[in-house]
Amino acid sequence: MFSLTRYSLTLSILIAFVFNPLKGAIASDTIILKYSLLRQSIPVEDLTIFCETGETSSDLSHFLRLANQPSEKVKNTLCRQIPVNGVMLSKILNNPFGGVVLDVFSEVVTTPSEKASRESLRGAVITSALKDNNISIMEVAQNYPTTELHINGDRLMEIYSQLEGILGSIPLPK
Numbered sequence: 001m002f003s004l005t006r007y008s009l010t011l012s013i014l015i016a017f018v019f020n021p022l023k024g025a026i027a028s029d030t031i032i033l034k035y036s037l038l039r040q041s042i043p044v045e046d047l048t049i050f051c052e053t054g055e056t057s058s059d060l061s062h063f064l065r066l067a068n069q070p071s072e073k074v075k076n077t078l079c080r081q082i083p084v085n086g087v088m089l090s091k092i093l094n095n096p097f098g099g100v101v102l103d104v105f106s107e108v109v110t111t112p113s114e115k116a117s118r119e120s121l122r123g124a125v126i127t128s129a130l131k132d133n134n135i136s137i138m139e140v141a142q143n144y145p146t147t148e149l150h151i152n153g154d155r156l157m158e159i160y161s162q163l164e165g166i167l168g169s170i171p172l173p174k
Contacts, residue, residue: 028149031141032112035067035153044142051079051138067153077156078138086129093122108156109140112148120145 031047033040040063049055056064056071064071092098102118102125109121121144128139137156141149 028141028144028146030148032148032150033063033153034150035063035069038063038067047078047138048142050075051136069153074153078151079136081134081136084129084133084135086126086131086133089129089135090126093125098122104159108137108152108159109144110150110152111146112150 029044031042031044033042040059042057042060042063046057046060049057050060050071054071054075061071064074093102099118102121105125106118106121109124111117111120121140123145124140124143125135127143129135131139137151141151
């Protein structure tokens with residue numbers, strides 16, 4: 001018997017593992033951070049270093065000063081790893097409730113046209129989660145299949161705790 005859920009899960013896993021080696025070719029290389037009226041283009045490489053070491057590039061430092069945001073708060077929000085069961089998350093995101101979660105998340109992570117494709121967002125989230133059963137905003141941005149990605153800092157701060165609660169309620173693998 002054909003199971004749409006099983007098919008969707010298998011397809012998501014296949015996409016995550018087959019296309020992940022090509023990540024550099026199809027992933028974002030620039031993130032536009034938006035906060036209030038401010039916008040700053042930051043290379044993904046700079047944000048990756050920021051997540052790993054806490055070291056800020058001159059562009060990121062300038063943006064954080066103008067936005068009056070402490071670097072530790074931003075680092076915690078962008079880089080914090082939330083434990084999640086990647087397989088279970090894939091199942092959830094491939095049903096109607098998952099569409100609601102993706103719609104909320106797409107208010108934070110958008111493309112240059114200000115629209116987020118559910119399929120692209122779903123793929124980036126699942127790829128991030130399946131890698132190590134953890135997920136972060138930064139990992140999703142790194143796995144999003146456009147060269148430029150926008151992160152809405154105002155909206156991110158509003159829904160981050162909601163997102164963490166949703167993902168934290170998914171049982172972890174044993």
